[in-house]
Amino acid sequence: MTASATPRLVSAASLLDPASTAAGAEPQVSAGASGIAGLFARRLATDPARPLVTFYDDATGERLEFSATTFDNWVAKTANMLVDTLGLAPGDQIGIALPAHWLGLVITLAGWSAGLDVLVIPADSDPDTAGTGPEPATTRLGALFVAEDRLDSTAALAADETVALSLRPMGGRLARPIPGVLDYATEVPPHGDRFAAPPAPPHQAGLVRAAMRTAAAWDLTATDRILCTAAADTAEGLLGGLLAPLAAGASIVLCRRLDPGTLDRRAETERITAVLAPLEAVGTVVGSDAGAAGAAEAAGVAGVAGWPFSTAAVRVLRLPRHG
Numbered sequence: 001m002t003a004s005a006t007p008r009l010v011s012a013a014s015l016l017d018p019a020s021t022a023a024g025a026e027p028q029v030s031a032g033a034s035g036i037a038g039l040f041a042r043r044l045a046t047d048p049a050r051p052l053v054t055f056y057d058d059a060t061g062e063r064l065e066f067s068a069t070t071f072d073n074w075v076a077k078t079a080n081m082l083v084d085t086l087g088l089a090p091g092d093q094i095g096i097a098l099p100a101h102w103l104g105l106v107i108t109l110a111g112w113s114a115g116l117d118v119l120v121i122p123a124d125s126d127p128d129t130a131g132t133g134p135e136p137a138t139t140r141l142g143a144l145f146v147a148e149d150r151l152d153s154t155a156a157l158a159a160d161e162t163v164a165l166s167l168r169p170m171g172g173r174l175a176r177p178i179p180g181v182l183d184y185a186t187e188v189p190p191h192g193d194r195f196a197a198p199p200a201p202p203h204q205a206g207l208v209r210a211a212m213r214t215a216a217a218w219d220l221t222a223t224d225r226i227l228c229t230a231a232a233d234t235a236e237g238l239l240g241g242l243l244a245p246l247a248a249g250a251s252i253v254l255c256r257r258l259d260p261g262t263l264d265r266r267a268e269t270e271r272i273t274a275v276l277a278p279l280e281a282v283g284t285v286v287g288s289d290a291g292a293a294g295a296a297e298a299a300g301v302a303g304v305a306g307w308p309f310s311t312a313a314v315r316v317l318r319l320p321r322h323g
Helices: 017-021 036-046 068-085 102-113 127-132 204-217 235-248 260-269 290-298
Strands: 051-057 062-067 093-097 117-120 143-147 162-165 181-183 225-228 251-256 274-276
Touching: 036 068, 036 102, 036 204, 036 235, 051 068, 051 102, 062 068, 068 102, 093 102, 102 117, 102 235, 102 251, 204 235, 225 235, 235 251, 235 274
Parallel strands: 051 251, 093 117, 093 143, 143 162, 162 181, 225 251, 225 274
Antiparallel strands: 051 062
8 A cells, every 4th residue: 555545444333233233132231331441341340350461473472461450551541641632532533553463452442432433444445445435535533543664554544643653562662753643652651540431422332232242152251262363453353352352251362473383382371262363364283183173163163174273172263144
């Protein structure tokens, strides 16, 4: 994508519409979980010390683990920045242009917690189809959160503020100051680690229903640990890598630039119970077992050729079919 091309923006909530309206039993949504902040608060109250997100970047060797409490601190600081520093209010829009990364989950949760409309650039966004979604030229973002290496490709987007993230290990700052661009690594830390979420906007009830329906379809429980490689600009990343685990009380193991050769060992050391990842991105690795693949398929968990784990105990998840 060239700097002159304008990426297509869509509401993250719109990616999940099929899941929120699918046929099936209506999930029971408590008043305290009517919005995303309530769903997150319920997970936090249930088991604050247990890991919520474990993050790997196999290109750098980075591994970070966040309890629900620690992750909540990051979400609260970011939400406070959105409101106090950027001056955003419920109903305003933010854009997110980030790869599969724990900070992408933080910013998405913070935006929804603050009652904002979160827009993303779909993974299949093509400059030639920019007119098929909300028109970027007329979509004025309150803020754009973008990876440092994507600043050029998102330059045509209209935003009141641009916040760049280096995504380097240990929350490193940008490689160099950029005029007119805020550095997330320096802006967020001073903010408070408690955030009073406003009442959830009505559309978030659909997000909660999508989360709960997907968690039920996958039979997720609090004991599950789900490996995901998808970013939060896809339905897979939003549901499998964030919302469904929150609804079930499960844990997320998010892997960026996954090394397929680590899968068997990672499944064992991280006690992975399920994986949501395109198998072409995972590949066939040492330890593949045709018998395990057959057992998985017989169990109805989307068994595929080239099963990447040496045990059928790790099941492959796919988004439920809707419509």
